[in-house]
Amino acid sequence: MTKTFRRKLDFKAGRVDMSHGAGGRAMAELISSIFKDAFGNELLEQGNDQASFPTPSGGRMVMTTDGYVVSPIFFPGGDIGSLAVHGTVNDLAMAGAKPLYLSASYIIEEGFPLGDLKRIADSMGAAAKAAGVMIVTGDTKVVERGKADGVFISTAGVGVVPDGINLSGDRARPGDKVIVSGSMGDHGVAIMSSRENLTFETEILSDSAALNGLVDAMVAAAGPHLRLMRDPTRGGLAATLNELAHQSGVGFRIVEDHIPIKRQVAAACELLGLDPLNVANEGKLVAVVAAEAAEGLLAAMRSHPLGAEAAIIGEAVEDDQRFVQMTTGFGGGRIVDWLAGEQLPRIC
Amino acid sequence: MTKTFRRKLDFKAGRVDMSHGAGGRAMAELISSIFKDAFGNELLEQGNDQASFPTPSGGRMVMTTDGYVVSPIFFPGGDIGSLAVHGTVNDLAMAGAKPLYLSASYIIEEGFPLGDLKRIADSMGAAAKAAGVMIVTGDTKVVERGKADGVFISTAGVGVVPDGINLSGDRARPGDKVIVSGSMGDHGVAIMSSRENLTFETEILSDSAALNGLVDAMVAAAGPHLRLMRDPTRGGLAATLNELAHQSGVGFRIVEDHIPIKRQVAAACELLGLDPLNVANEGKLVAVVAAEAAEGLLAAMRSHPLGAEAAIIGEAVEDDQRFVQMTTGFGGGRIVDWLAGEQLPRIC
Ligand SMILES: Nc1ncnc2c1ncn2[C@@H]1O[C@H](COP(=O)(O)OP(=O)(O)OP(=O)(O)O)[C@@H](O)[C@H]1O
Ligand SMILES: Nc1ncnc2c1ncn2[C@@H]1O[C@H](COP(=O)(O)OP(=O)(O)OP(=O)(O)O)[C@@H](O)[C@H]1O
Ligand SMILES: [Mg+2]
Ligand SMILES: [Mg+2]
Numbered sequence: 001m002t003k004t005f006r007r008k009l010d011f012k013a014g015r016v017d018m019s020h021g022a023g024g025r026a027m028a029e030l031i032s033s034i035f036k037d038a039f040g041n042e043l044l045e046q047g048n049d050q051a052s053f054p055t056p057s058g059g060r061m062v063m064t065t066d067g068y069v070v071s072p073i074f075f076p077g078g079d080i081g082s083l084a085v086h087g088t089v090n091d092l093a094m095a096g097a098k099p100l101y102l103s104a105s106y107i108i109e110e111g112f113p114l115g116d117l118k119r120i121a122d123s124m125g126a127a128a129k130a131a132g133v134m135i136v137t138g139d140t141k142v143v144e145r146g147k148a149d150g151v152f153i154s155t156a157g158v159g160v161v162p163d164g165i166n167l168s169g170d171r172a173r174p175g176d177k178v179i180v181s182g183s184m185g186d187h188g189v190a191i192m193s194s195r196e197n198l199t200f201e202t203e204i205l206s207d208s209a210a211l212n213g214l215v216d217a218m219v220a221a222a223g224p225h226l227r228l229m230r231d232p233t234r235g236g237l238a239a240t241l242n243e244l245a246h247q248s249g250v251g252f253r254i255v256e257d258h259i260p261i262k263r264q265v266a267a268a269c270e271l272l273g274l275d276p277l278n279v280a281n282e283g284k285l286v287a288v289v290a291a292e293a294a295e296g297l298l299a300a301m302r303s304h305p306l307g308a309e310a311a312i313i314g315e316a317v318e319d320d321q322r323f324v325q326m327t328t329g330f331g332g333g334r335i336v337d338w339l340a341g342e343q344l345p346r347i348c
Numbered sequence: 349m350t351k352t353f354r355r356k357l358d359f360k361a362g363r364v365d366m367s368h369g370a371g372g373r374a375m376a377e378l379i380s381s382i383f384k385d386a387f388g389n390e391l392l393e394q395g396n397d398q399a400s401f402p403t404p405s406g407g408r409m410v411m412t413t414d415g416y417v418v419s420p421i422f423f424p425g426g427d428i429g430s431l432a433v434h435g436t437v438n439d440l441a442m443a444g445a446k447p448l449y450l451s452a453s454y455i456i457e458e459g460f461p462l463g464d465l466k467r468i469a470d471s472m473g474a475a476a477k478a479a480g481v482m483i484v485t486g487d488t489k490v491v492e493r494g495k496a497d498g499v500f501i502s503t504a505g506v507g508v509v510p511d512g513i514n515l516s517g518d519r520a521r522p523g524d525k526v527i528v529s530g531s532m533g534d535h536g537v538a539i540m541s542s543r544e545n546l547t548f549e550t551e552i553l554s555d556s557a558a559l560n561g562l563v564d565a566m567v568a569a570a571g572p573h574l575r576l577m578r579d580p581t582r583g584g585l586a587a588t589l590n591e592l593a594h595q596s597g598v599g600f601r602i603v604e605d606h607i608p609i610k611r612q613v614a615a616a617c618e619l620l621g622l623d624p625l626n627v628a629n630e631g632k633l634v635a636v637v638a639a640e641a642a643e644g645l646l647a648a649m650r651s652h653p654l655g656a657e658a659a660i661i662g663e664a665v666e667d668d669q670r671f672v673q674m675t676t677g678f679g680g681g682r683i684v685d686w687l688a689g690e691q692l693p694r695i696c
């Protein structure tokens with residue numbers, strides 16, 4: 001995150017509002033003005049989804065954390081337990097790292113059903129096993145009825161970066177291609193539909209999944225041509241591309257018709273008044289790759305189950321203003337901004 | 349934690365209650381029946397306050413996590429921000445490790461004052477700096493008003509274990525000496541007094557502090573004679589000694605008159621109906637050391653500011669029943685059990 005986002009927060013009378021957790025500009029400002037200022041160090045300043053550091057005995061490791069407050073706790077295609085593994089595994093994998101160990105901090109509201117807690121823990125354990133990581137340490141706190149909302153889970157993770165891999169959000173260069181691994185918006189729309197009790201011909205499922213297997217295939221295929229990867233979670237593809245534009249000091253041009261979006265998801269977005277580009281994904285990634293390696297990478301992604309619908313959606317361009325511009329279906333164009341305010345509360 | 353604690357939880361109709369977060373037997377049962385079952389792996393089974401694993405490039409690292417839900421958020425001697433550093437640094441240090449990197453996951457209630465959030469983050473940053481660790485990654489979630497209680501922080505941490513150090517809760521042997529680093533009960537009593545608006549001649553302050561400096565001095569002094577260390581947090585000294593007795597398969601005999609307790613803390617405990625041995629500490633440790641090295645270790649601890657009041661309080665004994673027995677001030681004896689139920693909610 002660069003200084004560009006800074007605006008003065010009102011520390012006398014200001015209060016946290018839902019936009020500060022929404023993955024857009026307000027959150028970036030809050031993180032920059034409060035947390036980065038207070039914790040200031042070069043590793044946090046890397047501004048990636050994970051911090052990368054040398055281990056005392058050689059080699060590099062990465063560390064990341066996310067809190068999970070999704071509502072409802074059980075949703076079509078997953079639950080807070082599996083999500084708490086996938087989200088953290090993915091933030092490690094986005095560095096090209098092999099995720100190894102997770103921690104799990106549970107904050108539970110008094111009165112929460114033990115059966116539900118077991119179901120969540122079992123789901124979390126199964127997701128960890130499937131992703132090839134171990135949950136090695138944890139913590140359990142209980143707060144009084146009405147002081148939390150069922151259960152919150154914070155997961156941290158560490159992983160090891162293979163020698164020679166060096167991915168970072170500041171590495172996009174003009175001419176590089178932008179690839180997404182599959183359809184946009186499934187997770188957020190699944191949550192919102194279940195919250196609003198919308199039903200469709202076919203149920204919309206969250207895409208929540210661990211991407212480390214796909215990432216291995218990508219690293220093998222593109223090697224040093226791969227510049228960076230990021231998972232478009234809160235704030236969706238729009239927020240991710242804007243973040244990357246600022247970090248790398250480039251613009252992006254993308255083509256609306258090339259962005260995979262499921263028909264049902266597009267329809268639900270219409271109904272809910274959402275733009276699928278702002279909606280969170282939990283099993284998708286955006287990759288930026290040198291142009292000459294793009295087709296090879298795309299082919300490798302498509303032969304993995306989680307990248308079957310991967311698509312090249314655009315490219316990085318020179319742009320001092322770091323805009324994300326999109327050619328629309330009608331041949332027009334528009335700026336894809338990240339949302340200033342709140343759109344989807346408690347999505348992850 | 350051993351199978352001894354297992355009791356059948358009612359997964360059909362049972363609900364989480366405050367005792368499940370209190371650091372006593374009910375919490376141990378919950379963790380064992382739900383989380384250890386679901387996540388099952390050898391690292392979690394180590395049963396220590398941190399998990400220890402080899403790094404791919406050689407050497408050993410440790411990882412730990414804690415959630416912080418303390419109420420009030422600002423208390424005499426600290427706040428949730430400094431506590432969230434000290435607690436996690438200490439769980440790493442108890443392995444004899446050098447704490448390196450922390451993550452911080454914030455879950456914030458809508459409407460929380462920005463000024464308070466800044467104060468907490470600044471305190472957290474200052475505590476990290478003082479302890480020589482870096483907060484390298486974080487996350488920020490906001491939930492609706494009434495769905496959390498101000499702010500919760502989950503901190504994870506990693507550290508590196510120096511070659512030749514091998515501390516673990518299962519290493520106490522009959523004849524080993526038990527040392528505490530200072531007075532018991534200060535943190536819990538500071539929180540409870542401020543919650544109940546009790547005032548005393550001199551204010552009771554939390555002992556919240558990072559113990560890694562003290563630990564360095566201890567490792568230097570006792571080397572391989574040091575068997576294990578643990579910080580007596582939730583459940584206090586009583587819970588810690590009972591945990592260690594089970595893990596190591598020994599009993600403990602301690603002497604009440606040798607346990608340092610501040611006069612004010614003892615008085616407040618009387619008033620509040622608390623036993624100081626059940627009360628949480630956040631800047632104290634319990635060490636078990638081979639008898640021949642005990643006096644040397646004690647001297648080293650006493651020359652460190654955070655160990656000035658260190659004392660040998662007893663020893664490990666052979667005991668198939670793994671009891672913690674205490675010679676009382678009146679020359680009698682009693683079993684020091686850990687609490688079955690809830691005593692001090694939201695203490696950390
Ligand atoms: N939700 C959980 N999932 C997995 N393991 C857990 C969970 N909660 C606790 N544990 C494990 O249980 C053991 C005891 O945890 P506990 O939180 O009591 O230790 P601590 O952090 O040293 O104490 P405190 O939290 O009071 O500071 C540790 O090995 C911890 O990793
Ligand atoms: N409370 C905080 N303290 C310190 N750093 C933070 C905090 N919250 C976020 N960050 C940092 O800000 C950057 C963006 O965090 P963000 O949570 O948006 O990333 P993400 O985890 O990839 O997205 P999501 O949480 O939606 O999955 C990261 O570098 C992260 O470490
Ligand atoms: Mg994330
Ligand atoms: Mg703990």
Ligand SMILES: [Mg+2]
Nearest residue numbers: 049091231233
């Ligand atoms: Mg991410």
Ligand SMILES: [Mg+2]
Nearest residue numbers: 414435439581
């Ligand atoms: Mg702890």
Ligand SMILES: [Mg+2]
Nearest residue numbers: 065066486487
């Ligand atoms: Mg995050």
Ligand SMILES: [Mg+2]
Nearest residue numbers: 397439579581
């Ligand atoms: Mg501990």
